[in-house]
Every structure is written in C-alpha cells, then in structure tokens.
Amino acid sequence: GAGVSQSPSNKVTEKGKDVELRCDPISGHTALYWYRQSLGQGLEFLIYFQGNSAPDKSGLPSDRFSAERTGGSVSTLTIQRTQQEDSAVYLCASSPRQGAGANVLTFGAGSRLTVL
Amino acid sequence: KQEVTQIPAALSVPEGENLVLNCSFTDSAIYNLQWFRQDPGKGLTSLLLIQSSQREQTSGRLNASLDKSSGRSTLYIAASQPGDSATYLCAGPMPTGGGNKLTFGTGTQLKVEL
Numbered sequence: 361g362a363g364v365s366q367s368p369s370n371k372v373t374e375k376g377k378d379v380e381l382r383c384d385p386i387s388g389h390t391a392l393y394w395y396r397q398s399l400g401q402g403l404e405f406l407i408y409f410q411g412n413s414a415p416d417k418s419g420l421p422s423d424r425f426s427a428e429r430t431g432g433s434v435s436t437l438t439i440q441r442t443q444q445e446d447s448a449v450y451l452c453a454s455s456p457r458q459g460a461g462a463n464v465l466t467f468g469a470g471s472r473l474t475v476l
Numbered sequence: 477k478q479e480v481t482q483i484p485a486a487l488s489v490p491e492g493e494n495l496v497l498n499c500s501f502t503d504s505a506i507y508n509l510q511w512f513r514q515d516p517g518k519g520l521t522s523l524l525l526i527q528s529s530q531r532e533q534t535s536g537r538l539n540a541s542l543d544k545s546s547g548r549s550t551l552y553i554a555a556s557q558p559g560d561s562a563t564y565l566c567a568g569p570m571p572t573g574g575g576n577k578l579t580f581g582t583g584t585q586l587k588v589e590l
Contacts, residue, residue: 364519393576403580405570416577451519455576463508465576467519 362386364468366452372474373442381437381471385454392435393455393465394427398448406450409435411457442475449473478503478568482581489556490589497551497584499566509542509549510578512565520565524551556588 365384373379385392394406405419409429420426424442429435439446449472453465479502489495501509507528512520524533524540526549532541539552549566563585567578 391576395580400582402582403565403567403578405577405579408577418572419577453520453576463510463525463576464522465510465520465578466522467512469517469519 364452364454364466366450366468366471368471369469370472370474372476374476375444376441378438378440379442379473381439381450381473383435383437383452383468385433385435385452386466387433388456389454389466390432390457391455392429393453394435394437395451395453396448397451397470403451406437439473442473444475447473447475478506478571478579480566480568480579480581482564482566482584484584485582486585486587488587488589491556491558493556493588494552494554495556495586497553497564497566497586499549499551499581501547501549501566501568501579503568503571504544504547505571506544506568508569509540510567511538511540511549511551512567512580514563514565514583523564553586556586558588558590561587 367382390411392409395403397403407427408416424440427437449470451470453467481500483498510525511523526533526542537554542549563583565583567580570577
C-alpha cells in the first residue's frame with residue numbers, strides 16, 4: 361500500500377478484556393516496529409520484527425502483551441486482560457531492510473486504545 | 477540507557493519568526509539522530525535524519541544539527557508558518573539493538589500564530 365495502515369483507529373474496551381490491534385506495513389518493507397505513546401510518557405519501543413528473524417521483544421511491558429507477524433507482512437499486537445494503564449496510542453512503523461531509506465521509519469496513524 | 481530530553485516543552489511564536497528547538501541525549505555513541513513531526517491525531521512524519529558523520533542536514537526551511545560531543549541536536553525552522561504548528565520529536569537509537577529501535581524525547585509542541 362501507499363502507507364502504513366493501522367486498525368482500528370479507536371478502540372474502547374472494558375478492563376480485563378483482550379484486544380487485537382492490526383498493522384499493515386508498506387509493501388516490501390521487511391522491518392516492522394510497534395511503539396506506544398502514553399500521555400505524559402512519550403513514545404516507548406515495544407517490539408521489532410526484521411524479516412524472518414526472531415522478533416526483538418525487549419520493550420514489551422508485561423507478558424500480557426504479544427505480537428506476531430504473519431507471512432512477513434501484516435502484524436497483530438495483542439493485549440490480554442487489559443488494564444487502565446494500557447490506555448495509549450499504539451503506533452506501528454515500517455522501514456526497508458537496506459538502502460537509503462533503511463534508517464527512516466514510516467509511521468501509521470495509530471490505534472487509540474481506551475480501557476475503562 | 478539512552479535518555480532524550482527536549483526543551484522547551486511548548487513554544488508559541490508569531491508567523492515569520494525563526495526558531496530553534498533543542499534536543500539533548502545522554503549516549504554520545506549515537507550513530508544517528510532523527511527529527512519527526514506529529515500532527516494531532518496522526519502518526520509521525522520523518523523530517524530529517526542526521527548520521528553521526530554529518531554535522532547537519534537541511535530540507536527546505538528546516539535545518540538540523542548534531543553535536544555528539546555535547547550530546548545536543550537542534551532543529552532550526554526559518555520563517556515559520558502556521559502550517560508548521562505541530563509537535564516536534566527527536567529520537568536516537570537505543571544502545572542495545574539494531575534497526576530503528578529508537579528512544580524518543582517527549583517533544584516540543586509548537587504553535588505558530590498569524
């Protein structure tokens with residue numbers, strides 16, 4: 361596609377429910393990142409996929425968070441048993457593996473999650 | 477651990493003014509630094525990427541500099557316009573890991589008034 365697509369754009373859920381957030385990166389981009397933007401805390405790295413390599417999960421805040429990337433393209437971030445502190449905007453970004461654009465991230469518009 | 481600080485947190489200027497946004501980082505081994513723009517309700521747009529071998533990068537009315545020794549980067553915006561109103565974020569690579577694992581500053585919210 362022309363850009364990074366994320367869905368849903370807004371999600372309101374009740375505490376304790378599971379949620380899934382989807383990211384469709386730019387076609388041909390092998391690297392995919394999830395970041396979280398919380399009010400007053402800025403952007404935090406969550407997880408990074410590069411091609412078929414094992415993902416770098418070092419930024420995931422707890423074991424309630426997981427992500428997968430199927431077929432090297434679409435990624436799903438899953439939050440189980442949501443808590444109010446999970447409320448944030450979840451941003452996905454992608455970049456090519458190499459070349460001039462390898463260090464430049466293209467971000468999606470984000471999925472705003474509100475946990476009541 | 478890389479820590480990134482941005483000053484000021486918010487800035488309001490009249491149209492036409494030149495302005496400077498500041499970014500400080502703690503890990504001087506940084507190999508690049510990026511500046512992004514974020515409009516309300518939208519994702520981030522990459523503005524400028526400065527490699528550690530460079531001192532500055534320019535794009536139109538924007539000029540970004542990088543001084544590794546002092547741990548500082550500045551974003552200079554010339555002849556500001558109302559359309560420049562947005563939040564500006566700087567980010568540096570995390571010390572542990574490759575790719576674009578970035579540590580972001582909390583941003584400077586810029587408002588350019590008519």
